[in-house]
Amino acid sequence: MSSTATTRPNGLALFILPSALLFTLFFFLPIGLMALMSVLTGNPVVMPKVAFTTRHYARMIGDPFYLEVIWTTIRIGLVTTLVALVIGYPLAHWMARIRSRTGHALLLMAVLAPMLTGIVVRTFAWMTLLSDKGVVNQTLISLGLISQPLKLMYTETGIVVGLVHIYVPFMVLTLTGVIGRIDERLEQAAENLGASPLRAFIEVTLPLSLPGILAGSLLVFALAISAYVTPILLGGFQIMTLPILIYQQISANFNVGFAAALGIVLLMISLLLVIAYNRALGLVSGQRELQ
């Protein structure tokens, strides 16, 4: 009798069927195909003789240029994440603690406002500011502070500036939710016990907001390493990142296999980061590690 009860399908499970189907069709299947393409000599749909190969990965490992591209991508992601955190944390803390509802609404609007404009438009706006004939250089030249334009564009710094502007809202919104849930009385208790506000923040608020820091950082890093438009426009093709290289392989070299291998590497970087995030989250929150 009991076995009949346990094998009866749960009616509620049917509700997740559409999303499971969607996830399989548009997430697992494309990634699976990409992984397959990365180890094939060609496209089996249009080529009659296709074999398994590791040449795409061997090419990547064998040529230091590609390893440098991978490191550049990670470096840009890390710096963007760090700067977004430094800018975003105080703002998120302010938003979480502000008493005035109007003030909170205004801050929220200020954080969300840049997101109402497309990434391309925002990047072009940065180009008008940072280019040799841009606002910054022309102002400095007209004030006599410099004679030659500063190299603000076509550098990693230029890319990081653009990316930080785009991804700070993601950091702020993630952190605000976490900081907002921290009981303020814990900070007050610390101060009552003699801690300065700074020490109370460092020893109470900051550790409790670590899950938010990790989640926001994970989000910003993943978005930054997969960004295409901003690095290509502000880097002027002189800073090569993985997404640019992938596009180049697809659009100009028509080498889908190598592009797929590069895509898998990009995915692996993100995956490793998620695993590290889960471990770190488990450690800081004292919970068991996610299996």
Place this chain on the structure above:
Amino acid sequence: MMKALGPLSRRRFLTASASLGIGTIAAPYVARADDPTLRITGWGGKWGDIMKAEIGPAFESEFKCKLQIDSAFPYLPKLQASSRSAPIYDVMHTNSNEQWAAAEMGLVEPKIDPKLVPNLADVYPYAISDKIVGVSIFTSAIGLGMRTDKGYNGVTSWKELWDAKYNGVRGGYVIPVNSLGQAFLMMCGTLFGKGQTDLDAAYMALEKLKPIKIVDFTGAMEKMLLSGEVGMCVIHDSGIYRYDGQNQPTDFVSPSEGVLSLEQVLTITPGSKMKELANAYVNYMLRPEVQKRLAETVWYSPANKKVKLDAKYDAKLLTTPEKVSKLIQVDWKWYNERKDEIDQRVNRIFRA
């Protein structure tokens, strides 16, 4: 005997209105449901505008078909991903380097049959030369673009692009993705080495071109030249001449060593189910009147020898055998066979 209509009830009025509305919206689709569709590629901008407004509708009307134009570049990866027996395009319009890559992959037919495209008989030899897959319907001359308000006078040679006075205002292309950049690399081999295929000489020359601002599309280079961000650059003549009459301080220089050819090439896909219509389209695009209209809109040099352009265009575009003889065509087959190796090298050269 006619049956008298009953009184107009609200229900009958609403039904009739809805039917009329749906009918009006659906009528063009229903009427054209049986029209064959020719799927082609094409550029945006002024080319796209005139194709949508004039050239395309005239073709549709004459050949009782529908023209479906994809102007979302890149085209070749999309064709590559589609089935060989049911390709996404019937006619592919793109630059010569990509057409060669497509032909090597068997995605387009290497040649157009002159019996099916009679206007092929009237094109300049370069348009169907052994350096061309399909047929080049137009060409632009790749040379130097310069600002005329910066005192850069007397420019006559490609080699002047290496002059140190252009440091900081020199413009070029992302060679792995841009035809002009790739053609220019071959020109570097000619200028500083034994010929187009002297890659070592070309790489050394490119090293010496730095600092250089590089872009992926000619449209971006046009904007940089217009804004003064760039003062001297590699560009095609159409990219300068299309601003004719706007009083822009820019000019095109045809270097004495010759201009490179940037061909607009049409090819037909082997798996197309619309072969007859595809050939008719290629023939139509080579008609003198179509060539003239497009040439005078986008400043491309027509491939058809019989085209007579207005004096303003005739003076600047390549419209005579003498002018056309200045064109240097690139061996794209040779280039594409080495593209990976070249890309790896130039990516390193231009890395910041």
